[in-house]
Amino acid sequence: MLLTTWTKHPAVAEPRYRKAGMTEDEIRRAFHEHKDAVYNFALRLTGSRSVAEDLAQDCFVELLRNPSAYVPQRGSMRVFLIGVTRNLVHRRWRQERPTEAIDDDALIAVPDMISGSISNHVQAAVQSLPPLQREAVLLFEYQGFSLEEIAAVVGTDIGTVKSRLHRARSRLRRILAPLRSHAQKPQ
Amino acid sequence: MDPLNEDELSEVMQQWTPSPVPATLEARIFGTERKQARASWWKRRISYSIRISVPALLVTVLFILVLGVFAFRFSRNLATLARRPDTQIPAGLQTRGQPTVSNSTPNSHPDALRLDDHTLAVSPAAADRNLMNSAQPLKPLVGSSGLQGTVRLEVRIGSDGIVTDAKVIRGNAALAQAAIEAAKQRVYRPTLLNGNPMAVVSQVDVTFTLDVTLISSVMQ
Secondary structure, rough: OOOHHHHHOOOHHHHHHHHOOOOHHHHHHHHHHHHHHHHHHHHHHOOOHHHHHHHHHHHHHHHHHHOOOOOOOOOOOOHHHHHHHHHHHHHHHHHHHHOOOOOOOOOOOOOOOOOOOOHHHHHHHHHHOOOHHHHHHHHHHHOOOOOOHHHHHHHHHHHHHHHHHHHHHHHHHHHHHHHHHHHHOOO | OOOOOOOHHHHHHOOOOOOOOOOHHHHHHHHHHHHHHHHHHHHHHHHHHHHHHHHHHHHHHHHHHHHHHHHHHHHHHHHHHHHOOOOOOOOOOOOOOOOOOOOOOOOOOEHHHHHHEEEEEEEEHHHHHOOOOOOOOOOOOOOOOOEEEEEEEEEEEEEOOOOEEEEEOOOHHHHHHHHHHHHHOOOOOOEOOOEEEEEEEEEEEEEOOOOOOEEEOOOO
């Protein structure tokens, strides 16, 4: 009887569902809905396809392991997943450069705007931003998050987010000035 | 060159097109999770076992050990009791005026114990019931020195009911000889075992007072 009880115990049979939380189907649906946002955020933040793929995998695997980690009352699934991805990126940065602090105003070389596509130019310009400014810009411009949502993701206050965004966009406006002619005309 | 305004900046930035998600990502996520779940299933089994089953097993083993110790000690006591032939002569009698141990084995009688093929040890009270000359006044004994006291004797009664031997167990040494002579005056009915007369070993108290001497059995 002890053996039967042991093998059928939920902790052994279905470890993912020890606590109430999302089912695997729900997580799979969330994956299909948010995979582009998560992957591209990781790609734009790190600049590496392989790293971005690893991070996106880690993000959803983490959700599979802890299905009760997402609480709908705290925010949308998109905000939750992007927040997890952002934390994973920072963890990787700390592992790669344990002695360096993640500065929000580190000097980055201005990219060469002579050759390459506009997409490459913009990518290079964004990559030249300090990490904390870079993530604020990505969340604002490409994820469409509000200032409150950005503050929740990065774990700071709205004032700091505004400051970072302001400095980042000032920098980008100068860097991307040569591409003015490529700005799409409003219809 | 003038920097871009906010709108121009947003328009230029939107030209950084998103990249397609690798096709293997879904398999990596859900396939990996299943593999990791299978791989760690044994880990969870073992950790669960350690949390639940091992303490239960330890308690069970301890319980069995304790039971085993008690059973071993109990069985040793039983073996010891079974081996010992000599127990104390029990007190009390169920019958009066009848030869003791007539149709039963002596060791099953509450007041008798078989010492050998011809001898029984009986309780003083049981021997006293076979006493034939208790009703007759005995020769009074007076402590020659005026001493009082009780002398306990072990007496051997022959198969004919005559006291053949008496030895002092305890008491005043000055009264010992007088006590032995008094005990040898006693005559008993023969004790029968399955119809055969048996010699008997028992104990007798001889009490000396200043005026009257009483011979009585050890009362328990």
